[in-house]
Amino acid sequence: MTDLPVTYADLAIAAQRLAGQANLTPVMTSRTVDQLTSAEVFFKCENFQRTGSFKFRGAFNALAQLSEAEKQRGVLTYSSGNHAQAIALAGHLLGIATTVIMPQDAPAVKRTATAGYGATIIPYDRNQTTREQLAATIAQTQGLTIIPPYDYGPVVAGQGTATKELLEAVGALDWLLVGCGGGGLLAGAAIAAKTLAPHCRVVGVEPSRADDATRSFYTKTLQTVTNPDTIADGARTPSLGKITFPIVLHLVDEMVTVSEAEIMAALFFLWQRLKLVVEPTGALATAALLHHKIPRMQGRIGVIISGGNVDLPAILALIPRESSSEIST
Template sequence: MSPVTYADIEAASQRLAGVANRTPVITSRTVNELTKAQVFFKCENFQRTGSFKFRGAYNALAQLSDRQKQQGVLTYSSGNHAQAIALSGKLLGIATTIVMPQDAPAVKLAATRGYGAQVILYDRATTTREKLAQQLASDRQLTIIPPYDHPQIIAGQGTAAKELLEEVPQLDLLLVCCGGGGLLSGCAIATKSQPNQTNSPSHHPRVIGVEPEQADDAKRSFYTKKLQTIHNPDTIADGARTPSLGKYTFPLVLHYVDDMLTVSEAAILRTMFFLWERLKIVVEPTGALAASALLEGLITIPDTKIGIIISGGNVDLQQISQLLK
C-alpha cells in the first residue's frame, strides 16, 4: 500500500484551509506564443513563507501528539522548509530548532529566526546534517520533521497540484521541480489520482520532474531504478541541493512520475530573470526549474495545456547580484 494516498492529500487540504494561502494561477500571452501552448503557472512564491514548503510543514506539525508538540521539533533545511517549520511551529505553539548550513541564503536565515526558531549552523564540508540532526534530537528529545521524506510532508505538498487541477481540470502535462522529491511525488499522486479526471490512465496529465544538471541524482535514479546520491551538489538552485531522493519519495517518483529532465545553471538564471521581467513575479532559482524545461525548449508540445509549479520566491538578492557581476 502506498504510504501517501489521494485521501491523505484531501485531508491535508482540509487541514490547511484558512491557514495556507490558496495561491493564484496566472497565465502569460507571451509564454503561450513562445510555446504554442496554454501554460498555467501555480504561484507558490505567494504562499506563506514564500514557498510551497508551508503546506507540508503545517500538515505534519498539526498531526503531532500533544506530547510531541510540548517537547518541540527539529528539522534541517537550506531555507524554505526551515521557514515553513518555524512559522508552523509559531502558529501551533510548538518550539522549533532548525539545523541550517552556514552558506544558506541570508534572507532565509533571517526569516527563519524572525519566526522564532532556534537556528544551529553547520559547515557542509565537514558535517552531515542528518547525523547532526539525529544527535541533537536524541539529546533534546525532539521530533524530527525532515524536509521531504515524510508521508505527511508529501501529502501537504500534493495540495498544490490538487488546487491547480481544480482550477484547470484538463491539463495535458504538469512540470514540477525536484530536490528531494516531496513536492514532485505529492503533486504526481494528486495528478494521477484526481477524481474529476476519467478513470483511464491515458487521460491523466503526464507529470515530469525537473532538476539541475549539476544535481541530477533524481534523474539518474529514475532511469537506473537504483537510488543515486550526490554529496553537496553545486547548484544555484539551493532547494535542489539534496543528496538524493528518500525512502518514501524514491518509490513514489518511480510509480507516479512519467519522466525526469535536467536544466543547466545558465538556463535556470535565464528563466528566473524572464519570469521576473515578463510575468512580473519574483521567483527563486529553484522555483524556476520547472518553467526552464519548457521555456528552454526541452519540451515542445503545441496545442496542449501545461501546468507549471513555481515552487518559491525567496531570492537572496545579494547572491543574485554577485552572479550578475
C-alpha cells in the same frame, strides 16, 4: 496507488487541515509564454504562499498531526531555508518550539526569516558533517521530534495540495512540470495529478549539476550527489528518500535537467515578463518549459513555481556572468 506510502486520501485530509491556514495561491497565465510554447500554460504561484514557498503546506500538515506530548517537547528539522521557514512559522502558529539545523552558507534571507518566525537555528558546515547525523544526535539528546524536509508522509501529502488546487482551478492538464530536490513536492504533485487528471504526464525537473533524482529515475536505483554547486539551493539535497523515490518511480512519467544558464534565463524571464519574484529553485520547471526540454509537449501545461525567497545579493552578483542567457521572444 493504494500500495504507495502516501495516497490521495492523505492529500485530501491535508487540504482540510490547511484550509484557512495556507494561502490559496494564484494561477497566472501569459500570452507571451503561450506564444513561445504553442501551448496553454498555467503557472501555480507558490511564491505567494506563506513563508514564500510551497513548504508551508507540508510543514503545517506535519506539525498539526503531532501528539500533545510531541508538541510539548518541540520539533527539530534540517533545511537550507524554505522548509526551515515553514517549520518555524507552523510551529509559531501551533505553539510548538522549533529548532532548525541550517548550513552556514544558507541564503541570508532564509536564515533571517527563519529566526524571525521564532526558531532556534543551529548552523553547521556541509563539509564537516551531514545534517541527518547532526539532527539524530540533537534530537536524541533533547527529546525532539524530527520533521524531515521531504521524506516524510505528512510533508508529502501537504505538498501535494498545491497541485490539487491547481487542477481544481483550471481543470485537467496534459502536462505538469515540477521542480525536484528531495522529491516531496514532485511526489505529492504526481499523486494529485494521477488522481484528478489520470492522463496528465508529470515531469520532474532538476539542475544538471544536481541530477541524482534523474539518474535514479532512469536507472531505477537510488543515486546520490554530494553538495552540488548549483544556484538552485533547494535542489542541493543528496538524494530522493525512502518515501519519495518509490512514488516518483511509480507515478512520474519523465525527468529532465536544466543548466545553470537556463535556470538564470528562466528566472530573469519570470522577473521581467511576468513580474513574479521567484528564486532559482522555483524557476526549475519554467526553465524546462521555456527551453523545450520536452519538444513534443503541447496542449494544457501546468507549471509549479515553487518559491520566491530570492537571495538578491547572490543572484545580482551572477548577472555579469550569466547575462548572455536569454529566452527568445
